[in-house]
Amino acid sequence: MIINTVAGNDNHSRFTDFFQPFLIDESNVKGNFIRLGQAMDVILSRHDYPDSVSRLLAEQAVLACMLSGNLDDGGSLTVQVKGAQQDDAIRGPVGFTVIDVKENGDIRGYADLAPDALTRIRELEKTQEEISLKDLIGEAGFLAITITPAADTQQYQGIVALSGDTLAQAVEEYFTQSEQLQVSIKVSVGKIAEGGKHKWYASGMMIQRVPDLGGKAEKVKLEDDGEDWNRSRILMNTVKNEELLNPTLSPQTLLVRLFNEDGVWVYEPKQLQVNCRCSRERIEDVLGNFPDEDIEEMKHDGVISVSCQFCNKTEVFRDDDIARIRQNAVE
Template identity: 40%
Template sequence: MSTAPIAGDPETGFDRTLLFTVPDRDARGRLVRLGPVLETVLAAHAYPMAIRNLLAEALVLAAILGSLLKDPEGQLTLQVQNSEGVVDLLVCDYRGGELRGYARHDRARLDELGPNPSLHALFGQGFLAVTFDLASTGQRYQGIVPLEGDTLASACESYFLQSEQVPTLIRVSVDCTGPHAVAGGLLIQHLPEGEEGRERLHARLDHPEWDHLAIMGGSVRRDELLNPGLSLESLAWRLFHEEREVRVDHGPPLVRGCRCTADYYRQVLTRFGVDEQREMLDEDGLVKIDCAFCSRQFLIDLDL
């Protein structure tokens, strides 16, 4: 395995993404394992176990897909919304290593589903929206796919195949039952004509190189993704040790990234007209704003 020198960085355990490529197979991949960051996000609300597991999976996917951004100031957003679902809103985003997420649900209806509800039971006929916002160019790319399959990961695979025409394998494992929540994930993609341009449109699921990659990546075990004693570098080596060369690099450290501040909300409110701002005031002359991501309330004085 060929490893790019990363001075001073230990092998990757929690809350960092490992980027890797397999040059001879025209493949790129990502490995991530969330620990303290995951616990911080989940602690913002008293989520029941089914929602904790769902949000943990979504956060892993946001970290993996966000790490594909070449724009360091760009943002990746995953969102599932269905007004009639037991979970009527799930949203996670990633920007420069910052992760945040929130799930809104009907607790009474959730309790009726039992301890291990299916994805369809939680969302009904929902759709997954994947949005890439590129700060450097101001461009936005969005793909929307039906929420089919048993997991959010399988829906993301469908997104890449349908919207990007890139054969993609994604595996995610979650364990929120113990004293510490842990979640890990693997993404592998086949890019036979490189990452740039649209020449890759002809990429095939039956390509011999992709068949090999899918078998190797698909062999990853749940315990390997979750075990903090197994570094992500060691896991990449286990999966692809027969390859002539595997190049690895580190993404930025992952942190809980709720960007809510009183100054930020005050700036947003100034975009409204004075009459609209007055309508927002409570009896104390303040605007009350609740941040769903971090479960904090902000009292904004607009000095009107």
């Protein structure tokens, strides 16, 4: 059973940058399917990270989108991955990585690298075939999920240790620990040749066993419910990496392929796009409100430079800009 086949399709033949929620028919299993194409490539091509770092950030972006399904209007969610904070711990070449997702589908992210990161990662690449999460992040890494609601209700933060090999495992653990929910996650990241270039794609599918969705729930015996879950989990895990990533394969086609036997319902998909909160206007507003002596202190070589790590972009304000901003602020 499939409804809606329009959104999530950016030009009628390509299906990328979507969040597609779904429901397995007559069961207590729901899920979502995410594929990032253009958005992933924009985030990663703004920076020149080694491939192992790009992969980590891409996997994190998919997981952050998966977690963003229940955000309130105007709410946002941040996923951070960090190594140990203790002084004696072995630190990885990656200080931390961060991905923000807003309820409207805006995403942004970057990796903070140690000054010697590139040399260290190149050394690792010479000696080992695969670079692990621990190689990048160092000892005792953890994943922090922060949910910021739009209203001034409290922020929520959940932290889970990176004890497994992948970020996806940590997110599965997060669900079991914090929400007592069983989830199963599959993530795939890769480059696809397009127009003479290799572009980054990242995709993932998550299903979760929810307590009660109504419908069949009241009629189902508990042992049947467990069977539904196991079956959905097995079916989802038959998905191939190339099916997850393939931008010409529509989300609906893939979901039917996987769960056809049980039937699958899809909800309206959500579009995902790269969008940062920084802007020259916003910086001008801030600069307009600083006392004169602070403005003087912020100047280096006669100009104020303000950088956005997410966009890897620097806005420069010269004396005449600053005079105009301060004049406007007074008026």
